[in-house]
Structure formats: C-alpha cells, structure tokens
Amino acid sequence: MITDLNRQLARIFREMSAMYTYIGNAERFRALAYQHAAQAISGLTQDVTRYVESGTLEDIPGIGEHTADKIKEYIHTGKIEKYEVLKKSVPLELLDMIDIRGFGPQSLKAIHENLHAQTQEEVISLLVDGSIAKLKGFGKAKVDNMLRGLKLHKVVEERMLLWDALRYGEKVKSRLMSIPQIIHIELAGSLRRKKETIGDIDVLVSCKLEDRKKMLTAFTTSTDVKTRLASGLSKASILLKETNRQVDLRVVNEEEWGAALLYFTGSKEHNIHLRTIAKDRGLKVNEYGVFRMSDDKRLGGKTEQEVYELLGFQWIPPEMREDTGELELSERKKIPELIQLNDIRGDLHIHSNSSDGLNSVEELARYVLENRRYEYIALTDHSKSERIAGGMDEAGFLKQVQEIRAVTKKLGKDVVKSGAEVDILSDGSLDLTNELLSQLDWICASIHSGFTKDITERIIQACENPFVCCIGHPTGRLIGKREACKVDWKRVFKAAKETGTALEINAQPERMDVNDALAHEAKNAGVKLVIGTDSHATAHFDYMELGVFIAQRAWCTSSDILNSGSWNDIVQFRKYKRKRMGYLNNKIAF
Ligand code: DGT
Ligand code: CA
Ligand code: CA
Ligand code: ZN
Numbered sequence: 001m002i003t004d005l006n007r008q009l010a011r012i013f014r015e016m017s018a019m020y021t022y023i024g025n026a027e028r029f030r031a032l033a034y035q036h037a038a039q040a041i042s043g044l045t046q047d048v049t050r051y052v053e054s055g056t057l058e059d060i061p062g063i064g065e066h067t068a069d070k071i072k073e074y075i076h077t078g079k080i081e082k083y084e085v086l087k088k089s090v091p092l093e094l095l096d097m098i099d100i101r102g103f104g105p106q107s108l109k110a111i112h113e114n115l116h117a118q119t120q121e122e123v124i125s126l127l128v129d130g131s132i133a134k135l136k137g138f139g140k141a142k143v144d145n146m147l148r149g150l151k152l153h154k155v156v157e158e159r160m161l162l163w164d165a166l167r168y169g170e171k172v173k174s175r176l177m178s179i180p181q182i183i184h185i186e187l188a189g190s191l192r193r194k195k196e197t198i199g200d201i202d203v204l205v206s207c208k209l210e211d212r213k214k215m216l217t218a219f220t221t222s223t224d225v226k227t228r229l230a231s232g233l234s235k236a237s238i239l240l241k242e243t244n245r246q247v248d249l250r251v252v253n254e255e256e257w258g259a260a261l262l263y264f265t266g267s268k269e270h271n272i273h274l275r276t277i278a279k280d281r282g283l284k285v286n287e288y289g290v291f292r293m294s295d296d297k298r299l300g301g302k303t304e305q306e307v308y309e310l311l312g313f314q315w316i317p318p319e320m321r322e323d324t325g326e327l328e329l330s331e332r333k334k335i336p337e338l339i340q341l342n343d344i345r346g347d348l349h350i351h352s353n354s355s356d357g358l359n360s361v362e363e364l365a366r367y368v369l370e371n372r373r374y375e376y377i378a379l380t381d382h383s384k385s386e387r388i389a390g391g392m393d394e395a396g397f398l399k400q401v402q403e404i405r406a407v408t409k410k411l412g413k414d415v416v417k418s419g420a421e422v423d424i425l426s427d428g429s430l431d432l433t434n435e436l437l438s439q440l441d442w443i444c445a446s447i448h449s450g451f452t453k454d455i456t457e458r459i460i461q462a463c464e465n466p467f468v469c470c471i472g473h474p475t476g477r478l479i480g481k482r483e484a485c486k487v488d489w490k491r492v493f494k495a496a497k498e499t500g501t502a503l504e505i506n507a508q509p510e511r512m513d514v515n516d517a518l519a520h521e522a523k524n525a526g527v528k529l530v531i532g533t534d535s536h537a538t539a540h541f542d543y544m545e546l547g548v549f550i551a552q553r554a555w556c557t558s559s560d561i562l563n564s565g566s567w568n569d570i571v572q573f574r575k576y577k578r579k580r581m582g583y584l585n586n587k588i589a590f
Helices: 004-023 025-042 048-053 065-077 081-089 092-099 105-115 120-128 140-158 162-177 189-193 209-220 254-265 268-280 304-310 326-331 361-371 394-411 455-463 489-499 516-524 538-553 567-580
Strands: 182-188 201-207 225-231 235-240 246-252 283-286 289-292 298-300 346-350 376-379 419-423 442-446 502-506 529-532
Touching (some): 004 048, 004 065, 065 081, 182 254, 201 209, 254 304, 346 529, 361 394, 455 489, 489 502, 502 516, 529 538
Parallel strands (some): 201 246
Antiparallel strands (some): 235 246
16 A cells, blocks of 8 residues: 555655756765655555654665655655755756667767757657757757657557556546445446556446436545536536546436446447447447337347347446457357456565565565465575676575575464576676576566677576576566567467467556567467566565456456466476486586
8 A cells, every 4th residue: 555645755756866966976875865765655555654653664675764764754744845945956857868869868868968858848859859959968869869759758648557547547436435425436448458558547436316417526526636628417527626637427317327337447449349240140339228120129248148138148347348259258158257356366476675676575575465365485596697677696685585484483384485687688687697597486587688698598598498487578668668679479379389488478557568469369379378477575465456457358267367376386387397308307417
C-alpha cells in the first residue's frame, strides 16, 4: 500500500534528485541520496509518519540523517525549504524531460543556457526547427536519438500505464461506492481488459431512473474532479485533478447491466464480431440487451453470462476479449481456465540490498513470511558488470548464500532461495562463472547493455548454458522510453523449448516484458513462462498482479506458468535442463 503522503514525498525527492543531477557532478552524491530516499519511500508498506512516531525513520534502508530531517520538516511544515530554494535556481519544468531518452541533464542544461528554453514546448520547437542541431555537441545522431525519444515518450503522455490506471480506477470506484443511489459499479473498457496502456478510464454504474440526476451531480462535483467535460442523464465525463486524466461514466438500468457491461468493456473488435455472429442467428445485441430480430422481443441482458449464453457462447474473461480467436474457442466451450493471482506460489526475481534493492535478506524473509502466502522467493541480485547497480562478483554471491543459510536457520523457515540475475555480455557469454552458477538455486540471465548487438544470438547462447533457468525481461523495452529489441522470436522460442529454459514475464509496470502477445506466442511454442516482479523493495511484490494480467491476456493457465508450481517443481525443471544439457549433478569439474 502506497499512501498519499509517501507518494508526495517520493515525488519531491525524485525532483530534488533530478535538480541535483542537473546542477552537475559536484552534487552527484546528493542526487544519489535523494534518488535512494525516493525509492525507499515508494517502497514502504506503511505511511511514513508511522516511522517518525516510532523513531525508526533512519532504520529504513535508503534514508539517511539528512533525508530523514527533510521528511520530518515536510510532515511538520507542509514543505521542504531546500526544495523551494532549488526550484528557483533550476528550470524545473524542463527537468520533467530528464527521463526521456536523449534528454539527459547535460543536454537540457546546454539547451537552457544557450537557447534559454524554459518549457518542454520550447525545447521541442527548438529541436524541430533545427536550432538545437546547431549547438556544439548536438550532432545528427544525437538529435535523431532525441526525436526518437520524444516519439516513444508520446505513448506515456497520451496513455496511462496499466499500473497507474488501476490505482486511479480503484479510487474512482471506491468514491462512487459511497454514493447511495448506485446499485452496481464496475470498471469497464481497456482497464477491465487489463491492456498494458489505458487511454481513459471507463466506469459503468446502474441506478434507478429517478436517482440518476442526484447520482450524476454527486459524481461530477466531487472534490477530485478538475473539469466536467460533459454530462447528460446517461453519461458524464470528467478530468481527474490528480492526473488530468479522463473518466467516462455511463449509467444504465439494472436490467440492462450485463449487456451494457459487455458493450462498454469492449474491445470494439470483439463487440463487432459478436454482433455479426448474432445477426446470422437472427439475434440483435446492443448495450440494452439481446433481442429477437423477427419481432424485436427482448430476450435478456441482465448479466454478461446471460448475453453470451443467449448468443450461443460460453462467458469470456474480459482479458481475452480482443477478437483474436476467443469467440471461436467460446463457441466450442473451450475457454481455458486462466491463471489467477492465488495460483502463484513464489517470486523468482527479487533484488536485495546486496545489489540495488532496499531490503536485507532477513527483512525480505520476514516480509514474505508475514505478508505473503509464498512458498519461496529467489534472490536474483545483479552480477559484477552492473557496477552502478552494485553488482556482485562470485565471492559476493557465495557470501550471500551463507547469509541466506543463517537467516533460514534463525527464522526456522526455508523460504529464501539463492540466485542471480546474471548479465548476458555483449559476446553472449555470462558475467559469472559456471562454477558459481551451478551452486545457486535459480539463475535468471538478462541483457542490460549493448541492446543493438546480436540480441537473438546472445539470448540463444544464454539458453544453452546448463545453469540458466530463465531469460529476464527478454525484449528490454521500457514503455515510453526504450523500444523492444529486434529479436528473431521463432528461433529464441525453439532454443528455449529445446534447452528447457523459461522466459520471464517481468511484471515491473514500465517493463511488462514479455508482453501479452509474445507470451501467447511463447506459450503456443511450448515455452514455459515465469512471472517475476523484479522487486527492489517489498512494496514491489504487489506487481505480481500485473504479471498475472499479462499471462491472462496471453491465455495462460497455471500449467504454463512455472512459479504456480511448488519449489519441488522448480527444482525438477532445473534438474531436467541440466540433464538435457549433459550435466547430471553439481559434482562436475569446470
Ligand atoms: P482506451 O480507452 O483507448 O484504452 O480503449 P477502450 O477499449 O477503453 O476504448 P474506449 O474508452 O474508447 O471505449 C470503451 C469501450 O466502449 C470500448 O472498449 C468498447 C465500447 N465502444 C466504444 N466505442 C464503440 C463503438 O463504436 N462500437 C462498439 N461496438 N463499441 C464501442
Ligand atoms: Ca477507455
Ligand atoms: Ca472512454
Ligand atoms: Zn534486469
């Protein structure tokens, strides 16, 4: 749970970090300290005031004496003096661009100082009209890179990440629940289908005809509404204050609920296809119900189940409604039993403070034992090439294995497994020796640099290593920031299947990697998938839900997802691969 205060503080610290980065090298330690503090706060599972009250603020990994003082200052006075001062000395609005590819602090500084740009719009027009290309250090490749960065960024400017939209959606929903006239509420549209990005939030409610006016007034005049865009008696649209994002609310009568929910859930393509099939059967379906065409008699529409059944179909989970063959399956009553969050028995991608995570081994173990029903988690800290992320060498990993053993003994519970997220280097070799890899429980191999170089070959080479269990975030994309690598997926799937290597569904909100379409192809190619949260703090364990949504949109059942199995299943998976690749046990010479 991330509270409002935590979110505000994390945002301020992120901005302070960006401002110090902008100021330059002399302030790089401050920039880093505020970045860690921002991460620490967004990783908290309780409101930060709880730590202040109990005097344990500085015990939070990532919070130091100075950042702790700033937190207290904000709680007591509602602002941070240093932040206000900094804001006056740097063009804060420009700093919003720091995360866009090609717009690092040095570039922004040069643009600000030489061309006096103050706003994002000014920077963009200076880029487009060629003024920036004339600056020293801004060659053609650099400017092209900036233009591509802007194009990528457009996606997140115009659409929301699913993770953010889910939170806004839940807020809107819970507020609507307090309006007494409403009978049913459901989030609809792409949010209900769990698409990876969301254009606007659609909400459907049912209420009595005579209550509509009161209900709609309550909705459009609520405190979190910034602007009312439109309102009638059956719908209203508003912009949310917090995010400037649109919410479309539709109101229907209770007996129309199912037909309307189906209609407003979409996708449009699914609906159109469904209507065409219905027509062939002499039936008409719209947002009000199902009707017989010959005499317009209404046959039903109170529940989605009823609508689908009247048309000759099995109910279809919203995540599958993209018109990619689900109607054909449903007609044959062959809709799979999709994997559910409850099926997940462990998380195999976790970072501890041995590399760039926030929590110690013991903290992670205690957190899981107290808060999750997991049977296992695997620590997959970075390997030595990832210097900025605190990557470890072989000796570091061996030390961590000892630490895990000690924690297991102390807590009397064997929940933390050893592992590594080992870098796939630019020549396709791995960043850690086989001798070490063979001693760890779970190996995830990932590409973190050299994204343009022979990705297909490098992934295949990693699959061929007997100790690699899984390829992490296989496409490397970051939504809005970095494109997916160009990879010959057919060859990768073949190698993964033949070697017994899994592919990861990385559940970080910006990654969602592999995505739904690729996960679906991988599943069809017989490749096992693993959902990993890539957690760097305990709050990130919640991302598992996102990974499950991707798997559902890929039509996966629990048998497609390795970590819906027990730890013994994972061990068997690992054994199978080692055997296949010619290693029968760990007792081999290297
Ligand atoms: P988004 O907002 O771009 O992420 O995508 P959606 O799918 O939420 O699209 P949106 O908000 O325009 O409309 C919500 C749902 O309403 C959509 O999924 C299906 C339904 N819908 C909207 N326009 C049409 C239409 O012209 N025909 C049909 N059959 N359904 C529509
Ligand atoms: Ca929508
Ligand atoms: Ca809409
Ligand atoms: Zn990674």
